[in-house]
Amino acid sequence: MKLNSKIPDGPIEKKWDNHRFNLKLVNPANKRKYTIIVVGTGLAGASAAASLGELGYNVLSFSYHESPRRAHSIAAQGGINAPKNYSNDGDSIWRLFYDTVKGGDYRAREANVYRLAQVSGSIIDQCVAQGVPFARDYAGYLDNRSFGGAQVSRTFYARGQTGQQLLLGAYSALCRQMDVGKVKFFARREMLDVVVIDGQARGVICRNLVTGAIEPYVGDAVVLATGGYGNVFYLSTNAKASNATAIWRAYKRGAAFGNPCYTQIHPTCIPQSGEYQSKLTLMSESLRNDGRIWVPKKKGDTRKPEDIPESERDYYLERIYPAFGNLVPRDVASRAAKRMCDDGYGVGSTGRAVYLDFGAAIKRLGKNVIEERYGNLFDMYHEISAEDPYRTPMRIYPAVHYTMGGLWVDYNLMSSIPGMYVVGEANFSDHGANRLGASALMQGLADGYFVLPYTIGDYLATSKFKQVSAEEASFKETQREVGHYVKKMVSINGKKSAEEFHRELGKIMWDNVGMGRNKAGLKKALAKIPKLREEFWSNLKIVGTASELNMELEKAGRVADFLELGELLAYDALHREESCGGHFREEHQTEEGEAKRNDAKFSYVAAWEYAGANKAPILNKEQLKFEYVKPSQRSYK
Amino acid sequence: MNFKLKIWRQKNSTDKGRFVEYLVKNISPDASFLEMLDVLNVELTRRGEEPVAFDHDCREGICGSCGIMINGRAHGPGHGAATCELRMRAFQDNETIVAEPWRAKPFPVLRDLVVDRSSFDRIMVAGGYISAKTGGVPDGNAIPISKPIADQAMDAAACIGCGACVAACPNSSAMLFVAAKVSHLALLPQGQPERKSRVERMVAQMDAEGFGNCSNNYACEAECPKEISVSNIARMNTEYILAKIR
Numbered sequence A: 001m002k003l004n005s006k007i008p009d010g011p012i013e014k015k016w017d018n019h020r021f022n023l024k025l026v027n028p029a030n031k032r033k034y035t036i037i038v039v040g041t042g043l044a045g046a047s048a049a050a051s052l053g054e055l056g057y058n059v060l061s062f063s064y065h066e067s068p069r070r071a072h073s074i075a076a077q078g079g080i081n082a083p084k085n086y087s088n089d090g091d092s093i094w095r096l097f098y099d100t101v102k103g104g105d106y107r108a109r110e111a112n113v114y115r116l117a118q119v120s121g122s123i124i125d126q127c128v129a130q131g132v133p134f135a136r137d138y139a140g141y142l143d144n145r146s147f148g149g150a151q152v153s154r155t156f157y158a159r160g161q162t163g164q165q166l167l168l169g170a171y172s173a174l175c176r177q178m179d180v181g182k183v184k185f186f187a188r189r190e191m192l193d194v195v196v197i198d199g200q201a202r203g204v205i206c207r208n209l210v211t212g213a214i215e216p217y218v219g220d221a222v223v224l225a226t227g228g229y230g231n232v233f234y235l236s237t238n239a240k241a242s243n244a245t246a247i248w249r250a251y252k253r254g255a256a257f258g259n260p261c262y263t264q265i266h267p268t269c270i271p272q273s274g275e276y277q278s279k280l281t282l283m284s285e286s287l288r289n290d291g292r293i294w295v296p297k298k299k300g301d302t303r304k305p306e307d308i309p310e311s312e313r314d315y316y317l318e319r320i321y322p323a324f325g326n327l328v329p330r331d332v333a334s335r336a337a338k339r340m341c342d343d344g345y346g347v348g349s350t351g352r353a354v355y356l357d358f359g360a361a362i363k364r365l366g367k368n369v370i371e372e373r374y375g376n377l378f379d380m381y382h383e384i385s386a387e388d389p390y391r392t393p394m395r396i397y398p399a400v401h402y403t404m405g406g407l408w409v410d411y412n413l414m415s416s417i418p419g420m421y422v423v424g425e426a427n428f429s430d431h432g433a434n435r436l437g438a439s440a441l442m443q444g445l446a447d448g449y450f451v452l453p454y455t456i457g458d459y460l461a462t463s464k465f466k467q468v469s470a471e472e473a474s475f476k477e478t479q480r481e482v483g484h485y486v487k488k489m490v491s492i493n494g495k496k497s498a499e500e501f502h503r504e505l506g507k508i509m510w511d512n513v514g515m516g517r518n519k520a521g522l523k524k525a526l527a528k529i530p531k532l533r534e535e536f537w538s539n540l541k542i543v544g545t546a547s548e549l550n551m552e553l554e555k556a557g558r559v560a561d562f563l564e565l566g567e568l569l570a571y572d573a574l575h576r577e578e579s580c581g582g583h584f585r586e587e588h589q590t591e592e593g594e595a596k597r598n599d600a601k602f603s604y605v606a607a608w609e610y611a612g613a614n615k616a617p618i619l620n621k622e623q624l625k626f627e628y629v630k631p632s633q634r635s636y637k
Numbered sequence B: 001m002n003f004k005l006k007i008w009r010q011k012n013s014t015d016k017g018r019f020v021e022y023l024v025k026n027i028s029p030d031a032s033f034l035e036m037l038d039v040l041n042v043e044l045t046r047r048g049e050e051p052v053a054f055d056h057d058c059r060e061g062i063c064g065s066c067g068i069m070i071n072g073r074a075h076g077p078g079h080g081a082a083t084c085e086l087r088m089r090a091f092q093d094n095e096t097i098v099a100e101p102w103r104a105k106p107f108p109v110l111r112d113l114v115v116d117r118s119s120f121d122r123i124m125v126a127g128g129y130i131s132a133k134t135g136g137v138p139d140g141n142a143i144p145i146s147k148p149i150a151d152q153a154m155d156a157a158a159c160i161g162c163g164a165c166v167a168a169c170p171n172s173s174a175m176l177f178v179a180a181k182v183s184h185l186a187l188l189p190q191g192q193p194e195r196k197s198r199v200e201r202m203v204a205q206m207d208a209e210g211f212g213n214c215s216n217n218y219a220c221e222a223e224c225p226k227e228i229s230v231s232n233i234a235r236m237n238t239e240y241i242l243a244k245i246r
Helices: A012-022 A043-055 A093-103 A110-130 A162-179 A245-252 A285-289 A316-320 A330-342 A359-365 A367-385 A440-462 A473-490 A498-513 A519-539 A551-575 B033-047 B118-125 B147-157 B164-168 B175-187 B195-208 B219-223 B231-245
Strands: A035-039 A058-062 A153-156 A183-186 A189-197 A200-208 A214-218 A221-224 A263-269 A292-296 A354-357 A394-403 A420-422 A604-609 A618-623 B003-009 B018-024 B096-100 B109-111
Touching (some): A012 A110, A035 A200, A043 A162, A043 A183, A043 A221, A043 A440, A110 A162, A110 A440, A162 A440, A162 B118, A189 A245, A200 A473, A221 A245, A245 A420, A245 A551, A285 A367, A292 A330, A330 A394, A367 A394, A420 A440, A498 A519, A498 B033, A551 A604, B118 B175, B118 B195, B164 B175, B164 B219, B175 B219, B175 B231
Parallel strands (some): A035 A058, A058 A183, A221 A420, B003 B096
Antiparallel strands (some): A263 A394, A292 A354, A354 A394
């Protein structure tokens, strides 16, 4: 496979402008002759579908949910970044670009990141115009707060529900296009394969989750906006249905998978409390604005946190990283918490937690201010833990949250299958090895509102399309394969539920491919996963049939793909003999326990190519060039 | 903790449906209601019985997917929380718990506890938006909005579209859901140009879907997981009258 990133020439500030001018256009009257399939309705998918519909294309939008508004973007809490410099604290496009490249530990494409920083301001304008009720100050202007990895306040927010409000904004834009008939929405459809004809992505095969029918859909281009694969770890902050099936099936049809081992562990989640637990709950990073993180100075201190005097508390982030303090990037904060717990300073019944304390902030600002800023998060914590965080510090621990890896795309967001685009978390593009807080919403909406609508036109204008219908042999063949696959799964009739397999896989992943990784552990995971997969295909139990609403079958299909993806993830982690961002190889750390990169050997994107069942995937490398931000050992001290 | 469950089982939208009793044992009081159903479902699968279908996703009270009528209350006992946020410590040990789907004509049951709420989408499609084209908009700070107004709009916009208001209402009215969107957009300066047509169209669609009217029962507000105020319904009524007489 030959990877061409198609990064435009010229100085970085001019690349996107020049590129937009050079892109071929589809004449307004011709746009209605094209049909674009958009899978997923989160921030990236909904904004893309709405914007493409507005331009005049016919859009078919798909979701496995009942409504576009259920997509998991809805759960993002803290905010969205944009270098508006409304806070007058020295922010600029360049600074956001710099922070993001550095935050990603120098493993992202400079040109993509710069473009992201450039268009991010327009996102805020767009959302305001749609009626997104961002937080305001008393003069009526937009308010900002700080987030990890930055020393400026550039994060726009709507209480602790920013993702919800941005998604409802994009959903409303989508509704408008549904109203005028440019977007047709298909609810409860799960994409199970992509159809490639003459080397071009020309459609998808979906399972109708209500009737079980295997349905073909034809288009001129396919956009995957299907989110990340964090649920490969079973326990994560992702929604229960979040899955990798769409991108995994695309991978098996020829789309390269970029940097699967770059997974983000979020530092502030509610710790696991029991074996029955089905998911972990995130507490927004914005809490680190006012909350102080600490552990007792004495190992195994069992006193209540309020009984431990100031002098016996170790505010370790403030101690180790005085410049950034509690606002260090996520990977740094997570690893520090893990180290503290590994060393025996952890708190709570399991010893796997640290305190996030608002005592000082409440004293300084008053309970009202804290309630206004974080009220819904405090309520959520209270609801889950039955403890009142206004009185006693929260207990938090890191959890899997986001995946920087995803399908490889070029500067136009096109995958290695011509005509198949990948946007949002599903692609690998902008965050390198670690994503900064409040940047996922930014990237999803940048891709959907302001990048894809331009770049996809160039492909449509410059490609030849043969007339294709669902009766075409390739469609029929893929449809048959998918139907066969689904039936095979239902007919195994073993003894174990998909849920149990998923938990087992999650344990293998978390123990060996989690926050700290080493050669022996990764090899163990690579030995265990294929065995579990084999057991899955001989001992899975699904009650019910494939021709009805069958949620166990849906779950099993997703677990089957995680059982393959998990292996690629471990394989990539084993090959990357360095530590960078969220990928921490214990063999490669500085004396202080920070991630130690190896730029000479690993300054590239690992784009894996599917080579067939039970064959080792093929490694393709896209070398990264840093012309503007010089890679150095990241320091937040 | 142990519980006796009476769960509504219905194979599909044409099946008549019935309650079936199950026993669940050794449930942690910290487990959520949905995690308790997970335990039941793994057990049912092992026994070769069909697991209970229920909608759920984020499990932190924001996606609006889950919605179960528990002991006759939308989202169960307690206030300001969705079903997924409900913990088993809210129940007594050995209590009998009745779980049913939302009951309303515009929410047909698809299976067990899963209903079809696409009528909500159709109401939103009928004007529940501001027609701001991508790109053609002014700077965010060019539209100052006073903090109290922005806060009120946010209170209304917090609706998660779960349908508890409809399920709780004796008339199966969707007024709180529709009013939340009408209020959110009518309060903001950006929402002014389409203010009249929006309320007219959304209300017309709401009626066409077969939702009932409001008779000031206030059950919707009491059961709303986001505690959206019924004052939004009053605002919508005013908006509607003004749209009709002007």
